[in-house]
Amino acid sequence: MRENEFLSWIASRSRFDAAKVPVGPGDDMAVVAFGGERLLTAVDQALDGVHFDLANHGPRAAGRKAMARNLSDVAAMAALPVGAVASVALPKGMSQADAQEIYLGLRDVGDEFSCPLVGGDVSMWDQRLAISVTIFARPAGVTSGIDPVLRSGARAGNAIFVTGALGGAWRTGRHLTFQPRVREAIVLAMRYKLRAMIDVSDGLAMDLHRLCRASGVGADILAAAVPVHPDAVAGRNIAPLEAALGDGEDYELLFTVPRGQAKRLEGDDKIPLPVTRIGTITKNPDVVLIQPGGSRQPLPETGWEHKG
Amino acid sequence: MRENEFLSWIASRSRFDAAKVPVGPGDDMAVVAFGGERLLTAVDQALDGVHFDLANHGPRAAGRKAMARNLSDVAAMAALPVGAVASVALPKGMSQADAQEIYLGLRDVGDEFSCPLVGGDVSMWDQRLAISVTIFARPAGVTSGIDPVLRSGARAGNAIFVTGALGGAWRTGRHLTFQPRVREAIVLAMRYKLRAMIDVSDGLAMDLHRLCRASGVGADILAAAVPVHPDAVAGRNIAPLEAALGDGEDYELLFTVPRGQAKRLEGDDKIPLPVTRIGTITKNPDVVLIQPGGSRQPLPETGWEHKG
Numbered sequence: 001m002r003e004n005e006f007l008s009w010i011a012s013r014s015r016f017d018a019a020k021v022p023v024g025p026g027d028d029m030a031v032v033a034f035g036g037e038r039l040l041t042a043v044d045q046a047l048d049g050v051h052f053d054l055a056n057h058g059p060r061a062a063g064r065k066a067m068a069r070n071l072s073d074v075a076a077m078a079a080l081p082v083g084a085v086a087s088v089a090l091p092k093g094m095s096q097a098d099a100q101e102i103y104l105g106l107r108d109v110g111d112e113f114s115c116p117l118v119g120g121d122v123s124m125w126d127q128r129l130a131i132s133v134t135i136f137a138r139p140a141g142v143t144s145g146i147d148p149v150l151r152s153g154a155r156a157g158n159a160i161f162v163t164g165a166l167g168g169a170w171r172t173g174r175h176l177t178f179q180p181r182v183r184e185a186i187v188l189a190m191r192y193k194l195r196a197m198i199d200v201s202d203g204l205a206m207d208l209h210r211l212c213r214a215s216g217v218g219a220d221i222l223a224a225a226v227p228v229h230p231d232a233v234a235g236r237n238i239a240p241l242e243a244a245l246g247d248g249e250d251y252e253l254l255f256t257v258p259r260g261q262a263k264r265l266e267g268d269d270k271i272p273l274p275v276t277r278i279g280t281i282t283k284n285p286d287v288v289l290i291q292p293g294g295s296r297q298p299l300p301e302t303g304w305e306h307k308g
Numbered sequence: 309m310r311e312n313e314f315l316s317w318i319a320s321r322s323r324f325d326a327a328k329v330p331v332g333p334g335d336d337m338a339v340v341a342f343g344g345e346r347l348l349t350a351v352d353q354a355l356d357g358v359h360f361d362l363a364n365h366g367p368r369a370a371g372r373k374a375m376a377r378n379l380s381d382v383a384a385m386a387a388l389p390v391g392a393v394a395s396v397a398l399p400k401g402m403s404q405a406d407a408q409e410i411y412l413g414l415r416d417v418g419d420e421f422s423c424p425l426v427g428g429d430v431s432m433w434d435q436r437l438a439i440s441v442t443i444f445a446r447p448a449g450v451t452s453g454i455d456p457v458l459r460s461g462a463r464a465g466n467a468i469f470v471t472g473a474l475g476g477a478w479r480t481g482r483h484l485t486f487q488p489r490v491r492e493a494i495v496l497a498m499r500y501k502l503r504a505m506i507d508v509s510d511g512l513a514m515d516l517h518r519l520c521r522a523s524g525v526g527a528d529i530l531a532a533a534v535p536v537h538p539d540a541v542a543g544r545n546i547a548p549l550e551a552a553l554g555d556g557e558d559y560e561l562l563f564t565v566p567r568g569q570a571k572r573l574e575g576d577d578k579i580p581l582p583v584t585r586i587g588t589i590t591k592n593p594d595v596v597l598i599q600p601g602g603s604r605q606p607l608p609e610t611g612w613e614h615k616g
Contacts, residue, residue, distance in 0.1 A: 002404070003430055003431075003432065006404060006407050006408070006430060007430065009404075009408060010411055010428070013411070014424075014425070016424055016426070020424075021391065021424055021426050024424075024426050024427070025426065025427050025428060029427070030391075030393065030426035032390065034342060034345065034390065034444075034446070035342055035343030035345030035347070035446070036343050036344055036345070039342060039343070039347065039444070041393055041426070041427060041442075041444070043394065043395045043428060043429045043440070043442060044395070044429050045395045045431050047431055047433050047435075049433055049434065049435070050431055050432075050433050051431075082340065083329065083338075083349075085338065085349055085350070085351040085442055086351065087352070087440040089353060096314060096317075100317060103318055107321075116324055116328075116329055117322070117333075118324070118329050118332050118333065118338040118340055118349070119332070119333050119337070119338035119349060119350060119351060120333060120351060121351045121352050121353050121440070122314060122315065123311075123353050123355055123358055123359075124311065124358075125355050125357060125358050125436075126357065127355075127435040127436050130397055130435075130438045130440075132351070132353070132395040132429070132438075132440035132442075134349075134351060134393055134395075134442035136340070136342075136347070136349070138342070138343070
């Protein structure tokens with residue numbers, strides 16, 4: 001089973017009344033008309049052995065990550081969290097104390113972002129721990145006019161930016177402790193016309209491909225501009241760029257703005273974290289990596305593998 | 309780990325601004341203020357080996373049940389489904405065709421109840437299939453004035469009713485094919501003052517205890533009145549009443565109405581399914597089973613075990 005194929009198949013099966021469901025599967029969050037407002041919602045799992053390692057990371061970190069992943073989806077829409085529900089499938093024999101730690105981990109980061117945990121479901125089974133969190137949000141701009149930022153709004157000529165620095169998040173544990181960029185996204189959206197946005201969960205290469213595909217565009221990425229995290233190469237033999245493009249689990253924001261706003265954004269000290277311009281959206285749908293010498297090569301969706 | 313203890317501990321940790329979260333964990337659905345309306349939400353899992361048996365029941369039935377369980381929660385509030393999201397943790401090696409069947413199972417019953425599947429998350433792991441569905445709903449009475457029916461509204465003297473008939477649902481496969489009582493609940497709520505309601509998922513005895521605990525009341529149940537499903541004793545050696553009280557997985561509705569409405573409800577041919585009066589809410593918090601001869605015995609939360 002290929003996950004991307006399956007998701008495309010689902011998208012092809014999804015037909016909605018656009019007045020009721022303005023955004024269906026395929027973006028960071030779905031958008032549903034509700035009570036004269038737009039309700040945003042997303043679901044994300046955190047599975048033992050896939051998204052965390054319970055034996056090493058412990059139940060509290062697992063719970064925290066499950067909630068933080070969802071808050072990162074809210075950030076990717078420049079939206080405001082409203083609340084969340086969680087289901088947990090607990091391994092039989094897990095202690096009450098460990099189950100409580102999962103709940104407290106969910107609450108730790110939920111409370112920090114004013115995202116109450118309003119409901120849940122608990123089951124026990126003879127398999128490993130599975131946590132699923134569904135989050136609800138509202139557009140940040142009910143008063144300020146900020147619409148949810150979709151993946152599909154990128155246009156040729158847009159400047160491409162990324163927050164923070166990328167690579168090595170799993171190896172150094174940053175994937176458990178990252179701060180969802182909820183507030184930063186809203187500041188960005190208040191000060192700039194964000195055309196498209198996605199959070200970097202599966203690696204810059206893959207998530208950039210998703211954004212481009214959703215927008216029907218391509219991208220020229222400057223290899224030398226990609227911000228590499230100091231964690232990226234710690235203790236392993238990998239090219240820094242390869243780690244930054246392919247590792248994933250960074251939960252930074254990848255977004256585009258009209259080219260005329262790029263200069264101002266690069267020098268804007270009101271933005272509460274580093275943002276780096278890494279390239280330009282192109283009409284041609286190819287995603288291309290440009291080396292410092294000017295040579296161009298396709299950037300594969302699976303990330304860029306350093307050869308030699 | 310005891311599930312009920314854990315849920316009580318969570319409830320004790322939950323403090324909400326009642327204007328923002330009128331109903332938190334502990335009812336069939338949470339209620340959150342959203343856009344001038346009330347957003348109802350619930351999450352329920354369906355796990356292979358617990359809620360279905362993938363090898364026997366197949367992926368489509370698993371998907372259907374995951375969605376139907378959630379629709380039953382909507383019924384228990386007499387609310388209207390708005391949409392749902394689902395996460396699935398697929399066993400590695402599952403075929404694309406089987407994954408598609410899960411999705412189609414979710415859609416089968418979702419579509420039937422005008423509940424679009426607006427988003428989801430797919431992961432693969434080396435464990436068994438886990439499906440988690442989160443459902444959203446709105447009060448049925450935006451125009452008709454029907455408020456969500458909580459578990460906590462039962463008062464001494466209320467008549468206790470149950471829809472349909474109980475017992476044997478797992479053994480005969482009815483737990484996979486049941487019809488969530490969404491429409492029936494709304495008809496009931498339009499014609500009667502439903503004081504409290506819950507869906508019967510873990511057995512009449514356990515769910516009655518939950519309703520009574522939430523309302524701070526007890527109940528006198530007439531053993532002879534409990535409607536036993538023809539499936540209940542098929543092919544096994546069990547007292548019919550024991551099966552009806554303890555089996556669970558019926559997804560019928562258990563509810564109370566003011567005693568003055570009981571007679572009319574019993575003879576009401578506008579109600580599109582059988583409803584049976586099984587007892588009376590009491591001020592005394594004990595839940596009591598009354599045998600035809602008049603003898604009274606406590607009805608344990610775990611269900612009633614037929615002795616001899």
